[in-house]
Amino acid sequence: MEKNQEDLGERLERFVKEQASVFGEVISYVPAKLAVTTVQPSEPVAAKATPAAVVSSLTGLEERLAVHKNEPWYNAPSLEVLESQIHDCQKCRLGPLRKKFVFGVGNPNAKLMIIGEAPGADEDEQGIPFVGRAGQLLTKMLKAIEFEREDVYIANILKSRPPNNRDPKPDEVETCEPYLWKQISLIKPKIILCLGRIAGTNLLKTNESLGKMRGQVFDLFGVNVVVTYHPAALLRNPDWKHGAWEDLKKVRRMYDELEA
Ligand code: SF4
Numbered sequence: 235m236e237k238n239q240e241d242l243g244e245r246l247e248r249f250v251k252e253q254a255s256v257f258g259e260v261i262s263y264v265p266a267k268l269a270v271t272t273v274q275p276s277e278p279v280a281a282k283a284t285p286a287a288v289v290s291s292l293t294g295l296e297e298r299l300a301v302h303k304n305e306p307w308y309n310a311p312s313l314e315v316l317e318s319q320i321h322d323c324q325k326c327r328l329g330p331l332r333k334k335f336v337f338g339v340g341n342p343n344a345k346l347m348i349i350g351e352a353p354g355a356d357e358d359e360q361g362i363p364f365v366g367r368a369g370q371l372l373t374k375m376l377k378a379i380e381f382e383r384e385d386v387y388i389a390n391i392l393k394s395r396p397p398n399n400r401d402p403k404p405d406e407v408e409t410c411e412p413y414l415w416k417q418i419s420l421i422k423p424k425i426i427l428c429l430g431r432i433a434g435t436n437l438l439k440t441n442e443s444l445g446k447m448r449g450q451v452f453d454l455f456g457v458n459v460v461v462t463y464h465p466a467a468l469l470r471n472p473d474w475k476h477g478a479w480e481d482l483k484k485v486r487r488m489y490d491e492l493e494a
Pocket of ligand 1: 323392393394409
């Protein structure tokens with residue numbers, strides 16, 4: 235079983251390379267100019283309908299965080315301090331159920347942030363996001379667009395594992411998401427790659443399907459957000475890899491535009 239799923243990961247890696255060849259593209263040759271379509275989430279969190287390409291500040295994020303100004307973690311000056319202040323959190327029903335708190339990992343100054351919905355079993359064991367089979371595939375997906383895990387910052391909306399990997403409940407998201415907002419305020423990413431429908435709908439406060447979210451560039455707190463398939467879904471549905479590859483190429487082009 236493990237081997238079969240690993241094979242799927244290898245197949246995706248081969249696929250993305252094959253697709254690069256089929257499309258006559260190599261990532262570094264992607265044209266610098268990217269046509270960005272900015273679509274406002276139907277129920278925006280804090281952002282306003284501003285062209286994504288010209289927004290660089292964390293619009294509205296400080297105001298959103300100010301609601302929590304009496305929390306000990308509100309003034310955390312770094313990710314390390316923030317983690318030390320919240321790693322014992324028991325604010326929702328998931329706290330007593332977890333084995334390990336899963337804060338996040340990666341470059342604290344990353345321009346690209348990867349956000350999933352919640353830890354799974356492997357993450358709960360290790361306290362690190364995206365380390366299971368899906369995480370291994372994520373690592374390969376990032377490599378396909380020439381990123382190492384250490385180049386980006388990886389986190390989830392929830393920091394504790396929901397039992398049996400069920401979807402996060404709205405009150406759990408509401409309780410936990412301020413921690414993610416604080417992480418975003420400290421990291422100040424320019425691009426967020428959101429993995430899966432659950433993460434996308436919760437992060438962007440929209441009821442849109444994954445199909446509708448994909449292909450758009452959302453503006454959340456002034457950060458450009460692209461939504462693609464969760465790697466676990468790609469393990470189950472290898473036919474979706476073509477779409478994932480298109481999404482990944484878009485993120486790479488957006489990143490390269492930042493560097494230009
Ligand atoms: S999921 Fe978030 S809010 Fe709930 S206990 Fe874990 S860290 Fe706290």
